[in-house]
Amino acid sequence: MGINVIKLVFLKELKDIFRDKKTIFMSLIIPLLIFPLLFLVLGGSMDKSMKQVEENLTVAIVDSGNSSLSQFLHNQETIKLVESTDVEADIKSGKILVALEVPTDFDEGIKTEKPVDLVLLYDNASQSSQMAFSAVSGIVDAYSKAVIEQRLLTRDISGDLLTPVVIDARTTEKEEEGFGKFMLSLMLPLMLVIFSISGPMGVAVDLGAGEKERGTLEPVLTTQAGRLSLLWGKFFAITVMGLLSTIASLLGLLFSMRQEGGLFQGSAVSIEPVTLVLIGLVTLLLTMFFGALELSISIYARSFKEAQTYISPLMMISFIPTYATYMLDAKNIETYYFHIPLANVSCILKEFLAGIYNFTHIGITFVWIIIYIFAAVLFARYMFSKEEVIFRT
Amino acid sequence: MIEIKELSKSFKKTLAVDGISFSVAKGEIVGLVGENGAGKTTTLRMLATMLKPSSGTAAVNGYDIQRQPSQVRGEIGILFGGEVGLYDRLTGRENISYFAELNGMTKAETASSINELVNLLDMQEYIDRRVGKFSRGMKQKVAVARSIVHNPSVMLFDEPTAGLDVSAARIVQDFILHCKEEKKAIIFSSHSMSEVEKLCDRIVMIHKGKIVEQGTVAELKAKYRNDNLEDVFVQLVGESNGN
Numbered sequence: 001m002g003i004n005v006i007k008l009v010f011l012k013e014l015k016d017i018f019r020d021k022k023t024i025f026m027s028l029i030i031p032l033l034i035f036p037l038l039f040l041v042l043g044g045s046m047d048k049s050m051k052q053v054e055e056n057l058t059v060a061i062v063d064s065g066n067s068s069l070s071q072f073l074h075n076q077e078t079i080k081l082v083e084s085t086d087v088e089a090d091i092k093s094g095k096i097l098v099a100l101e102v103p104t105d106f107d108e109g110i111k112t113e114k115p116v117d118l119v120l121l122y123d124n125a126s127q128s129s130q131m132a133f134s135a136v137s138g139i140v141d142a143y144s145k146a147v148i149e150q151r152l153l154t155r156d157i158s159g160d161l162l163t164p165v166v167i168d169a170r171t172t173e174k175e176e177e178g179f180g181k182f183m184l185s186l187m188l189p190l191m192l193v194i195f196s197i198s199g200p201m202g203v204a205v206d207l208g209a210g211e212k213e214r215g216t217l218e219p220v221l222t223t224q225a226g227r228l229s230l231l232w233g234k235f236f237a238i239t240v241m242g243l244l245s246t247i248a249s250l251l252g253l254l255f256s257m258r259q260e261g262g263l264f265q266g267s268a269v270s271i272e273p274v275t276l277v278l279i280g281l282v283t284l285l286l287t288m289f290f291g292a293l294e295l296s297i298s299i300y301a302r303s304f305k306e307a308q309t310y311i312s313p314l315m316m317i318s319f320i321p322t323y324a325t326y327m328l329d330a331k332n333i334e335t336y337y338f339h340i341p342l343a344n345v346s347c348i349l350k351e352f353l354a355g356i357y358n359f360t361h362i363g364i365t366f367v368w369i370i371i372y373i374f375a376a377v378l379f380a381r382y383m384f385s386k387e388e389v390i391f392r393t
Numbered sequence: 394m395i396e397i398k399e400l401s402k403s404f405k406k407t408l409a410v411d412g413i414s415f416s417v418a419k420g421e422i423v424g425l426v427g428e429n430g431a432g433k434t435t436t437l438r439m440l441a442t443m444l445k446p447s448s449g450t451a452a453v454n455g456y457d458i459q460r461q462p463s464q465v466r467g468e469i470g471i472l473f474g475g476e477v478g479l480y481d482r483l484t485g486r487e488n489i490s491y492f493a494e495l496n497g498m499t500k501a502e503t504a505s506s507i508n509e510l511v512n513l514l515d516m517q518e519y520i521d522r523r524v525g526k527f528s529r530g531m532k533q534k535v536a537v538a539r540s541i542v543h544n545p546s547v548m549l550f551d552e553p554t555a556g557l558d559v560s561a562a563r564i565v566q567d568f569i570l571h572c573k574e575e576k577k578a579i580i581f582s583s584h585s586m587s588e589v590e591k592l593c594d595r596i597v598m599i600h601k602g603k604i605v606e607q608g609t610v611a612e613l614k615a616k617y618r619n620d621n622l623e624d625v626f627v628q629l630v631g632e633s634n635g636n
Contacts, residue, residue, distance in 0.1 A: 006492050012483075019482040019523075215476030219539070222441045223495035224467045388404075388446050 004054065005225045009233025017203060017241060027202050027241060030251035031195070039256040053097070053131045061083035063102035069118075070102060072143045078135070091123050097132030098122040110147060119265060185330055185353045188253075189346035192283050193322045195249045197235075197315050199290035200242030207234045208298025209307035212393065221390065231384045235292055235377070242287040275352050282352075285369045286345055290314075292376035296383045302393055322346050330354035338364040341372065394578045395440065395547055399449035401602075402435050408434045411602035412449060417578040419546075422569065424593035425582040426626060432602040433582040440580070442466055454546045454578075458480050467496060470545035470577075472565070474555035477536040479521040481525035485516060485535045488524055489542050496543035503542070510538040513571075514564075530561045537568045548572045550581040554588065566592060571582045598626055605629045 017023055057079045063070045073079060084090045087099035103109075103117035109116035120136060123129035149159050171178050211217040220230060271279075294311055301307035321343035328337070330350040338344040338361050348365040351358060383389045395417040402410040410432040417423045425433050437446040441450055442462035450457055456464040479488050486507060493503040511520050514534045519527065524535060540548070550569060554562040569592055572579055583589050589596060590610055597607040606613065606629050610622065617625045 005495065008491070012487075012491050015487075016480055016482050214481075214597065215473075215478035216480060217478075218443070218473065219471065219478045219492065220495065221443050222466060222471045223492055224463050224497050225495040227465065391438075391444070 002226070002229050005229035006232045006236070009230055010236045013207060013234060013237035014240065017206070017237065020206075023202055023206065023241075027199065027245040028248045031199075032252045035249070035252040035256040036190040044217065044295055049128060050131070053128050053135070054078070056080060057132050057135055058082045058096040059132070059136060059304070060087050060090065060096045061098040061102065062087060062099060063106070065102070065104040065106060067102050067106040069100075069106060069140070069143055070195075072146075073139065076139055079139070083171065087121055091121060091129065094126070094128075096134050097126075097129045100136065107296070168265065181353070183196055184257075185350050186326065188279075188321055188353060189349035190326055191253065192246070192279070192349060193250070193286065193318065193342060193343070193346060194315075195246040196242065196283060196286035197318055199245035199249075199292050200238045200287055201294055201311055204236050204291060204294035204298045205301075205304055205307040205311065207238060208295050209301040209304055212299075212301075213303045217390070227384045231380060233293075235288075235295060238291040239284075239288050242291050243284060246283055246287060271353070272355070275355070278352050279349060282345060282349060282365075282369070283365075285373060289369065289372045289376050292373065292380045296376070296380040299383050300389050300392065318342055325350070330356060333361075335360065335364070339368070341368070344368055395451065395453055395580065396437075397440070397449075400439060400446050400451055401437065401448045402432075402439055402444060403447045404451075408602055410439070410446075413597075413599065413602070413604050414449075414526075415604065415607060416595050417547075417579050417580055420573055420576040421595065422573055422579040422581055422593045424589035424596045425580055425599065426584065426586065426589055426596055427599040428529040428581075428584065428630065431599050433599065434551055435602075436470075436599075437551050437580065437582060440465075440549060441469055441471055467543070468545055469547045469549055470540040470543070471549045472536060472540040472550070472553045472568075474552035477532045479524045479532055479535055479539075481521060484523050485520040485527070485531075485538075488535055489539045492539045493542045500541055505523075506542050506544065507538070510542060514538055514568075529557070530564060533557065533561045533564055537565065541568075541572070546577055548577050548579045550579070552583055554583070554585070586626060590622055596622070598629060600630050600633045603633070605633050 059079050060074060060082050061074070062084075063069050074081065083089075084096055084098050084099065087096065087101075090096045091099060099121040101121065103118075105117065106118075120133065121142070122133040148162070152159055152161065156265075173181055185292055211220070221227065225327060293314065297310045297314070298307040301310055321340055321363065322345075325343045325346045327336065328347065329348065330347075331354065333347045333351065338349045344365045348361060397416065398414050399412045400410055400414070401408065401412050413432075413436065415423070425436065427433050435444065439446050440453065440458060442458050446459065450459050452458070453465045456468060458465050465563070480491070480583075483491065489507050489510070490503045493506060494500070495599050498506070501547045507520075511517055514537065516531070516534055516538070519531055520535075524532060548569075553565045553569075557565065566588070569579065569581060581589070581593060593610070595607065595609050596613060598605050606625075608616065613622060613625055616622055617628070619625050619628075
């Protein structure tokens, strides 16, 4: 009887959900599209602002002595020299990106081999100005190097003297994978926790508070079916939908990483099947935990709106431990992190992505997750059995 | 049949139902009359085992509402007023069969029972369409069919005609009389005295959780020498408030 009723409720809820275009759109279509779109726009705008600076490197030179440095800059094709009477105002307004103030005794100083002070003025609140700043400093550095070489040459010394060691940087990850892997270890744990909260949310609200609001809960309660069977049926339906939603988001993330011209510049990251299975398992369990918790809150609420109001803080609170571990390096996470709710999930995902399988950490984390789920389901059970909750209208 | 013995229910400090007792025989319609908040819905919810009594109990067709809630629910059909409580994205047939199967009926039993009800209530045209776009009257028929699909022996109606137009209310009233013909024990709560007078064999008047009077329509009219039951009710409620 129990199992049949659970199955009946489960299948009915899924049928109901899949016929709801709004829910399908919100929990499957949008997650699928959000990352490709976001990263395409983000990557595109970064590219664009970089190109803009490259093509339009406006620099003003304040140089009454017409120094050799000014001549050097004049000959650089990458910069565009602009006349300016008030450099500070022009930088602020964006008319020029940086201004170089060359002292009158510049050439004199170079000739007598005394250090010369240059002023390079830029707007540290503007990204374009900062980019221009480093471009111009590079040019000045190049000029400076040329001067040094000239000085050494006159003393009959080789320029090699200045570079005793040359670094040949090699990477353990394939060069094109490194950036992607780094981004993934930062983002994926965070994203998976967020998906596990947001994935089951819409459906949980609908199956609890939604039933109350539409007046369908009471008739269901008058049937022979036990309340617990109803709870389990709903819980499994929520888990399935939450998981589908997470998968949709992950697929979107995967597409966006392969995207040419996106933020990841099409860098391919290969994840081993074992890692993928483990990540999938953690996500499933976390979705079950949040699904049960959200269903408990939802059944307590009087309406959709109230349920959403109650569930939003849950999201905010969950962000804290997750963001706290956001920047941790997978290679040296201390064990106590694995006792902090959600921080442990985020950390274990980081380790998996880095290819670290620390059985103590895995053990601790899984035991905790199982405890969370157990507690959340018990809580949901308690809520479903309370008259004050079910008839709170 | 239904036998209610000293049934009470308190919510925190308020006593919603205070030791009421009455019984309903097979094929009998008993009207439960009272103001809003008098305890009508709470009584019906206890009979339907959705709420647990604070004290006292009731038997539905021999099953005790405290000890055998699942069997009790199998014996009762409920029709509430206000929201019909149907799933908009399911068809009429799917709505009804969900409830039939939740009540433990097999697929074959469900199918034949629904076909019978579709003919009875004349729903052939729209039964396989989604409920969301139905008119109020069509929804009402689906809700009516849902309440009786598992062939219960007891029917509980909680202000079933509240907010209905004349023709939709007629559907419900005809259905209540149909249930009587099928020898079901029926409780019908309402605050429309004329409707109660039209349908009920016996009337139970409750006020602030207590029964203030009960009897057949004729008995009450004779006892209070008043042909207008509404006057009788107002008088009783006034006396009860005075105490």
